[in-house]
Amino acid sequence: MNALLEIRDVVVRFRVRGAVFSSAGSIDAVSGVSLNVEEGKTYGIVGESGSGKTTLARAVAGLHHASEGSILYRGQELRGLAEGAFRPLRREIVMMFQDPIGSLSPRLSVKSLITEPFRIQGMRERDLDAEARRLLAMVGLPPEFAARYPYQISGGQARRVGVARALALSPKLLIADEPTAGLDVSIQGEMLNLLARLQDELGLAIMIITHNLNVVRHITDRVGIMYLGKLVEEGETEAVFAKPQHPYTLALLAANPEPDPDAQLMRVELQGEPPSILRRPKGCEFHTRCPFAQPRCATEVPRWQAAKGGAHRCHFPAGWDTAAAAS
């Protein structure tokens, strides 16, 4: 096993300024996350808004400083690396941002956008036209697109430009933040197929952040489920889908409406709303919404424990057999 990226007990802490009557403090947007991304594999990070998925991704890409823990990329510690030392690594670790049009400068042509990484990395100005053509062809866009501006292309095309730009320098690790959010299903498929093809061709490792479980199921090898800044469960995608251990995972899987009016869904009703990260519940952080919570869950923090093919954080792991329950 050769982990390209090893994340160990990472904490990303933000200072919050107190309101008039409350004291200033800090919040842990990411609170002790550990996971490995293997070379050439896809790791999915799932969770609801505010669960810390994007913050974790940004910490790996060096856009947030991790306060604790370690982030090892090919054995090299990224935490605390100065900006100057990080820059060469940005050839290998690239991030694709959420808003496809918003992340492209409206004043630059597609050609300038996708060849910008060469300039930033101080690479010799080779034949940029040829590079632009190569990159456009790679993501399946015609060469004429080089002369267009972001407002002249559709959302799906903008994402392709985003992929071309991210992959311009042949990185080893691509971090994709919600690469299909807001896309129609027919275009979502194209985007995911493109990523899968490029992964095979370039031997790319992908860390994909999404709340869409259907996407995760098809394209990831491993998956981690986040809740309030912590991983509640992690493991091989197939195993997690077949036998979720943590009740939150189970609830997420059950909350995934199927395009079939007769689907007999096993519903797990969550009570209430996700708590504020400013007021973390005591004990297991999920116990306030957990349908299976016991007295112990309110007082004792569950340990991160290994299970078959993965790990989870629950006193009473469900070990639900989703296939058996559905039939």
Next chain:
Amino acid sequence: MAVLDIRGLSVGYSTPRGELRALRDVSMMVPEGKIVGIVGESGCGKSTLISAIIRLMAPNARVGAGEVRFQGRDLLAETEAQMRALRGTQISMVFQDPMQTHNPVLTVGRQMMDIQYRERLSRAEKRQRAERMLALVGIPDPEARLNQYPFEFSGGMRQRIAIAMALMAKPALLIADEPTTALDATLEVQIIKRLRELQDEIGCGVLFISHHLGVIAELCDEVVVMYAGEVVETGSVRDVFHAPAHPYTRALLECDPGHIKVKTRALPTIPGNIPDLVNLPGGCIFADRCERRHAACAARPTMALAGDGHRAACHLITERETA
């Protein structure tokens, strides 16, 4: 009887390139007490259709033809004052983004009382109704919550408050425009369940717009599939999802990764793009992306009966019958 009955509606936008024909000959209806889903991808005309129903159209929009009958009255012929009297009382709406639907500087209670301005009730009675409505959509401790401002509620709660406000006047028709897209999966399920319960209780017709096929399948009684400004298929959810009659509907369902049980790295897609609505191709609107295109597709198909109450605009249906 149908609460809403749209017949032959065409709407265009004038653009520098010429008229963009956003809706063409659209007919559909919402029967009393039913939930009808409209499903379609970006650019299919969902939003134009809603804005035409409530007559809040962009300044460059123009209705070319058709009728929008609401309880028998043609809304397109009503005066602006008559429309204003309908909106919020007989027809109400829930919008996509719950973070922006409320006034940030007024308490939720104040807003919920204000919208009852037409009722001849005392302040105390209005407050009581507001409280009851909040309880109904599952907001705990409603009395105290009425004194809070929108920012003190989470997104899921705000959307439930929006639903409570929309249903307060017991409208005959509720239009919900992608009300769950901005919410997380577990909250989406809560909202859908709540909407279903309230609709049962109030008995209003609901027009539910979504691009999420799973949500439509779970919530709706009937579904209208739109593509590039036309209705291509209508029917009960069961018929349309189990036996889609239009190739577009079939392709759309196949593309939904939720439909594919076996893990795959090659997801199905619909090749090609939606046609340019300024320079429309002749014939069937889906023809150049359709797997089953044939000679007949050069002519525009009409809605044909594919089963009991199940219609689709495809030549294959009539051809199958005559063959």
